[in-house]
Amino acid sequence: MRLAAMFLAAGSLLAAGAAQAQTPAAPLAVKIGVLNDQSGLYADLGGPGSVWAAKKAVADFLATPAGKNLKVDVVFADHQNKADVGTAIARQWFDVDGVDVILDVPNSGVALAVNQVAKEKNKVFINSGAAASDLTGKACTPNTVHWTYDTWALANGTGKAITKNGGDTWFFITADYAFGHALERDTAAVVAANGGKVVGQVRVPLNNADFSSFLLQAQSSKAKIIGLANAGGDTINSIKQAAEYGIVEGGQKLAGLLIFLSDVNSLGLKTAQGLTLTEAWYWDMTDENRAFAKEFAAANRGVHPTMVHAGVYAGTLHYLKAVAALGADKDGAAVVAEMKKLPTDDKLFGKGEIRADGRQIHPMFLFEVKKPSESKYPYDYYTLKATIPANEAFRPLSESECPLVKKS
Amino acid sequence: MFELLGIAPQALFGQLLLGLINGAFYAILSLGLAVIFGLLNVINFTHGAQYMMGAFGAWMLLNYVGIPFWGALVLSPIIVAIIGMVIERTLLRRLYHLDHLYGLLLTFGLGLIIEGLFRRQYGSSGLPYNNPLPGGTNLGFMFLPNYRAFVVVFSLAICIGTWFVIERTKLGSYLRAATERPDLVQAFGIDVPRMITLTYGFGVGLAALAGVLAAPAYQVSPTMGSNLIIVVFAVVVIGGMGSIMGAIVTGFGLGLVEGLTKVFYPEASSTVIFVIMAIVLLVKPAGLFGTVK
Numbered sequence: 029m030r031l032a033a034m035f036l037a038a039g040s041l042l043a044a045g046a047a048q049a050q051t052p053a054a055p056l057a058v059k060i061g062v063l064n065d066q067s068g069l070y071a072d073l074g075g076p077g078s079v080w081a082a083k084k085a086v087a088d089f090l091a092t093p094a095g096k097n098l099k100v101d102v103v104f105a106d107h108q109n110k111a112d113v114g115t116a117i118a119r120q121w122f123d124v125d126g127v128d129v130i131l132d133v134p135n136s137g138v139a140l141a142v143n144q145v146a147k148e149k150n151k152v153f154i155n156s157g158a159a160a161s162d163l164t165g166k167a168c169t170p171n172t173v174h175w176t177y178d179t180w181a182l183a184n185g186t187g188k189a190i191t192k193n194g195g196d197t198w199f200f201i202t203a204d205y206a207f208g209h210a211l212e213r214d215t216a217a218v219v220a221a222n223g224g225k226v227v228g229q230v231r232v233p234l235n236n237a238d239f240s241s242f243l244l245q246a247q248s249s250k251a252k253i254i255g256l257a258n259a260g261g262d263t264i265n266s267i268k269q270a271a272e273y274g275i276v277e278g279g280q281k282l283a284g285l286l287i288f289l290s291d292v293n294s295l296g297l298k299t300a301q302g303l304t305l306t307e308a309w310y311w312d313m314t315d316e317n318r319a320f321a322k323e324f325a326a327a328n329r330g331v332h333p334t335m336v337h338a339g340v341y342a343g344t345l346h347y348l349k350a351v352a353a354l355g356a357d358k359d360g361a362a363v364v365a366e367m368k369k370l371p372t373d374d375k376l377f378g379k380g381e382i383r384a385d386g387r388q389i390h391p392m393f394l395f396e397v398k399k400p401s402e403s404k405y406p407y408d409y410y411t412l413k414a415t416i417p418a419n420e421a422f423r424p425l426s427e428s429e430c431p432l433v434k435k436s
Numbered sequence: 437m438f439e440l441l442g443i444a445p446q447a448l449f450g451q452l453l454l455g456l457i458n459g460a461f462y463a464i465l466s467l468g469l470a471v472i473f474g475l476l477n478v479i480n481f482t483h484g485a486q487y488m489m490g491a492f493g494a495w496m497l498l499n500y501v502g503i504p505f506w507g508a509l510v511l512s513p514i515i516v517a518i519i520g521m522v523i524e525r526t527l528l529r530r531l532y533h534l535d536h537l538y539g540l541l542l543t544f545g546l547g548l549i550i551e552g553l554f555r556r557q558y559g560s561s562g563l564p565y566n567n568p569l570p571g572g573t574n575l576g577f578m579f580l581p582n583y584r585a586f587v588v589v590f591s592l593a594i595c596i597g598t599w600f601v602i603e604r605t606k607l608g609s610y611l612r613a614a615t616e617r618p619d620l621v622q623a624f625g626i627d628v629p630r631m632i633t634l635t636y637g638f639g640v641g642l643a644a645l646a647g648v649l650a651a652p653a654y655q656v657s658p659t660m661g662s663n664l665i666i667v668v669f670a671v672v673v674i675g676g677m678g679s680i681m682g683a684i685v686t687g688f689g690l691g692l693v694e695g696l697t698k699v700f701y702p703e704a705s706s707t708v709i710f711v712i713m714a715i716v717l718l719v720k721p722a723g724l725f726g727t728v729k
Contacts, residue, residue, distance in 0.1 A: 072561035233706035240454045241698035272581040296564030
């Protein structure tokens with residue numbers, strides 16, 4: 029009996045030694061897939077820039093001692109804002125190409141679909157580009173982390189600030205899919221909680237060019253605030269045409285609920301000035317951010333990074349940390365559990381954590397878009413109005429519909 | 437009656453006017469397509485890209501050369517038309533004796549290439565272009581921006597002018613004759629190939645003109661054409677391929693229908709035109725104004 033135990037112990041020691049001796053020869057292979065809109069209306073806020081950010085995170089991590097035993101590949105694909113295309117690519121990546129983690133995935137419709145595939149295949153999904161708070165709400169899974177922002181945080185930032193400043197009647201122009209609905213729902217809740225009232229809404233198909241009809245409906249609603257629960261090109265067209273129809277001169281105010289740096293750039297400060305918006309990250313806030321932006325711009329036609337790009341960077345980095353700590357990457361749920369266990373810490377988002385529901389927690393910022401005269405250099409667009417501390421920026425776990433959150 | 441529909445008459449008039457404005461864009465674009473199809477028998481899928489080039493042309497003229505909107509309204513369509521004529525001379529011409537499908541494939545591919553090049557250079561989210569006619573008039577039932585009023589009047593003038601030239605002048609009769617019997621027209625000493633090149637250039641110029649008109653109202657972005665072109669093809673199909681008058685009337689008419697849909701059932705506003713297209717194809721396959729050849 030004792031002899032057997034000794035043999036067993038010796039055997040396991042040998043096995044451990046062998047395993048250790050093996051690692052330098054065969055590094056752990058990790059394959060990262062960036063899945064987003066490479067060519068359509070969301071390509072500038074994520075797109076090729078997100079691929080660059082993921083590659084940058086990989087390079088930064090491999091340069092640290094922890095990255096010694098990893099071999100990382102980055103692949104990317106265009107989901108064309110179609111859920112069926114997105115899931116087909118996700119399945120192909122997981123089943124055939126050996127991809128371990130999917131990143132970015134803007135467009136909530138596609139993100140919610142990929143979310144299910146990642147769970148089914150027990151892989152990892154780190155979302156940066158999509159907004160629907162359902163990803164960490166009722167659709168949460170043990171395989172998903174939502175990094176950058178969500179509809180709850182946007183509503184809580186912009187919606188609250190405007191309602192508290194007297195904007196107590198709202199009319200929503202909403203993009204007619206998962207994201208728009210979630211943003212409208214979360215904002216309406218914030219408006220109501222702060223004593224405001226929603227007087228109407230109109231659901232507009234995605235990728236609409238002409239908003240005059242909807243703006244006119246908003247105008248005749250007499251609401252003080254016209255909430256734009258849409259994104260990208262749709263938001264740009266809404267704001268541009270609102271200026272044409274004299275909406276702001278008529279006394280109504282626009283609330284862009286999701287506006288990215290790339291949108292402000294394409295509107296021009298003349299049209300965008302004075303807009304209040306909520307973002308998770310802005311390039312011109314710290315030296316680290318500015319250095320990141322400088323490198324990003326050099327590689328991307330001078331364009332500056334959006335919060336989505338920053339989120340892809342930070343998400344990739346934290347994922348690699350978890351994989352290195354675990355020494356394995358095939359069990360997606362285990363990797364995400366490790367990601368939740370390790371505190372997050374990177375140069376762009378600073379210190380934070382990933383909660384049980386998969387929500388990454390960090391401060392959010394309320395900005396105002398500068399006047400053309402206040403902007404001193406390219407992409408000098410925002411003035412910081414308020415910082416929403418990390419513990420108030422996202423939906424509290426006590427209100428969570430996520431089944432992973434244990435209610436006491 | 438208006439109350440029965442659940443909408444105030446003022447709002448309805450406003451929406452009809454808006455429909456007319458959108459119809460103006462559809463009309464100019466489908467007119468260009470109809471001219472090209474009617475006279476060249478080419479289904480010009482590059483039309484969306486050429487519309488986008490018109491808008492970008494205006495942006496470039498402003499930002500690189502300093503020429504304002506009114507100059508661009510003339511220059512940009514001419515420049516894009518010249519590029520179009522080069523394409524016709526070097527590529528399209530080789531396909532006339534083949535099936536429609538080859539021209540369609542070539543122009544579709546060209547459209548994708550042009551769009552891709554612009555996206556590579558300028559990104560996908562668009563560029564700012566300021567409104568040359570800010571302000572507007574309060575009509576009582578709605579606030580009509582000056583610029584939109586200009587668009588409607590200007591496009592109507594262009595549409596009617598084009599129709600007049602093709603259907604009522606000697607030049608137009610040459611053109612129509614050249615499409616029926618090019619050999620015979622050539623025998624009368626008219627340079628048919630050059631006429632065809634100029635016609636293609638004219639159709640392309642119309643697309644670019646619509647692009648310049650769109651620049652101040654919509655975002656100037658590489659995908660602006662591909663978003664619109666499918667709708668415009670539906671307009672042409674409903675009007676009847678190649679029918680000049682059909683393109684103009686259905687352009688404005690479908691703008692109105694779409695405008696009304698945006699009030700009563702906004703979720704369907706992006707599909708209503710295709711529903712109408714399906715019905716028209718079932719009932720009158722040649723289109724409302726088309727004739728079976």
